[in-house]
Amino acid sequence: MELKGIYPIVPTPFESDGKVDLDSIDRLVQFLSERKVHGVAILGALGEGQKLTGDERGTVIRHYRKLIPAGMGLVVGVRAPATDPAKLMAMQARDLGADALLLGPHNVQKDAALLGYYLQVDETVGIPLVIHDYPAVTGITMSIELIAKMYEQGNNLNYLKLEDPPTGAKMQALAKLTGPGLKVFGALGGMYALEELELGAVGIMTGFVFAGLLVKLYDMVQAGEMDKAAALFYDFVPLNRWEFQPGIGVSLRKEIFKRMGIFNTAVVRHPGAVAGEECVSQMLRMIDHLRAKGYQL
Numbered sequence: 001m002e003l004k005g006i007y008p009i010v011p012t013p014f015e016s017d018g019k020v021d022l023d024s025i026d027r028l029v030q031f032l033s034e035r036k037v038h039g040v041a042i043l044g045a046l047g048e049g050q051k052l053t054g055d056e057r058g059t060v061i062r063h064y065r066k067l068i069p070a071g072m073g074l075v076v077g078v079r080a081p082a083t084d085p086a087k088l089m090a091m092q093a094r095d096l097g098a099d100a101l102l103l104g105p106h107n108v109q110k111d112a113a114l115l116g117y118y119l120q121v122d123e124t125v126g127i128p129l130v131i132h133d134y135p136a137v138t139g140i141t142m143s144i145e146l147i148a149k150m151y152e153q154g155n156n157l158n159y160l161k162l163e164d165p166p167t168g169a170k171m172q173a174l175a176k177l178t179g180p181g182l183k184v185f186g187a188l189g190g191m192y193a194l195e196e197l198e199l200g201a202v203g204i205m206t207g208f209v210f211a212g213l214l215v216k217l218y219d220m221v222q223a224g225e226m227d228k229a230a231a232l233f234y235d236f237v238p239l240n241r242w243e244f245q246p247g248i249g250v251s252l253r254k255e256i257f258k259r260m261g262i263f264n265t266a267v268v269r270h271p272g273a274v275a276g277e278e279c280v281s282q283m284l285r286m287i288d289h290l291r292a293k294g295y296q297l
Contacts (some may be wrong), residue, residue, distance in 0.1 A: 001073055001099050003128060004157055005038025006214045007185065007205040012047045012060060017158040020056055022063050024263045029067040029102050031262055038203065039073030040064065044102055045137050046207040046250055049077045051269040057089070065097035074131065075205070079104030079138070082292045083117045102161060102205075105140040114142065115149055119206060122154045129156050130185065130205070133170075136246070144170060148177040153275035160293055161205050162196075163187045171199050178229035188279035189244025190214055194233040197221040207249065209256045210297050235293065239286045248275040255280050256287070 012022035019150050031282050032040060040066055043049035043057060052060065061076055076093035078101050080086035090101055122129055131150055139251075141164070150157045162184050164170055171184050181228045185205040186196030193204045193214060198221065213236050220229035235256050243252050251274045254266040268274055291297060 001128070003039065003073060003075070003100055003130070003183070003185075004202040005160045006203055006211055006218050007041045007073065007075060008032060008037055008188075008211040009041045009044050009046045009205060009207040010251055012043070012049075012052065012258070013254070013257070013263045014265060014269065016265050016267060018267065018269065020052070020060060022059075023265055024257075025060070025063055026067060027262045028257070029064070031260075032190045033069055033072065033210070035220070036215055037072065037211050038215075039075060039099070040068065041075040041102055041205055042077065044077035044104075044132075045134070046253070047077060048250065048269055048272070049295060050079070051272075054089075054092070058092060060227045061093055061096040061098065073099045075100045075102050077104070077132075078121075079106075079132070081107050083120050086117065086121050090121050092127045094127050098127065100130060100159070101125065102130045102132050104132040104134070105138055105142065107139065109140055109261040111146045114140070114146060115153070117152045118157060118235070119154055122156050127154075127156060128159060130159040130161050131157060132161050132163075132180045134161070134187070134279070136163070144173045144177060147174060147182070151178050151182045152229075159183050159185065159202075161185045161187050162201075165263075167192050168195055168199050171196065171201065175200070189249070191237060191244060193217060193240075194221070194229060197229075198226070207253055208243060209238070209253050210236070213295070234292060235295070239283070239290065242283050242286060243278075248279065251275040252280065252283060256283070259284075 013021040063082045076098040078089045183202040186201045187206045190206045190208040257263040
């Protein structure tokens with residue numbers, strides 16, 4: 001399938017005893033469907049995918065596949081320290097119904113090893129792969145030359161989730177090497193979403209809770225309504241910034257979902273930082289400000 005539009009990266013909800021909370025996933029999918037997102041991305045860094053067992057991953061993927069309505073895509077995060085485990089994780093996700101995979105790199109900072117990893121997983125699974133370029137989290141830096149080789153040599157490596165700032169400059173440099181064939185998703189909390197869409201990003205794949213605002217932004221840019229898009233973006237970008245704080249971003253987003261009645265708890269699996277009450281209160285002030293301006297969140 002073709003990937004484009006707004007693909008929220010979603011957190012995985014847990015019960016107070018740490019078990020995966022499937023009921024909260026039900027409400028989350030309903031919330032996102034009502035906001036007309038184009039797809040959902042699960043089990044990435046925000047989804048605490050590395051903290052789930054193999055059986056838990058399978059349960060979560062099956063549950064999302066059952067719930068996702070027709071027309072919405074399901075992207076599943078995959079990352080492993082070596083190629084063979086990554087292939088096994090990728091095959092599991094494919095066989096359970098993933099439409100595409102968000103593939104993070106292994107831990108070896110060598111271009112030949114990274115290229116081999118991506119090409120082997122690509123050959124194994126045969127479904128669209130999104131290269132995850134996020135050095136702040138993965139510890140791996142991928143040059144434009146390496147990403148271009150992945151795209152040129154792979155069969156399904158046609159997408160990139162770009163989180164290596166400055167993102168606009170890297171997008172433009174990649175376009176010179178690959179042309180329009182490599183399709184880029186903006187990310188980084190949506191903090192540069194307007195500019196990334198303006199430069200040709202096919203969508204935004206990020207964890208911003210209020211995905212409906214990103215859908216409106218995307219639709220405005222697609223319609224060429226850049227003044228309206230800019231006015232919208234400049235209103236909500238402070239909240240993007242706050243949600244995306246390193247370390248506590250997962251906690252903050254879960255706290256919002258809990259207060260909205262979508263998640264039962266805001267539990268983050270250990271090790272994971274929990275946002276303090278004052279930090280949460282400051283975030284809620286921003287949300288109240290947007291609601292006071294008339295935004296339906």
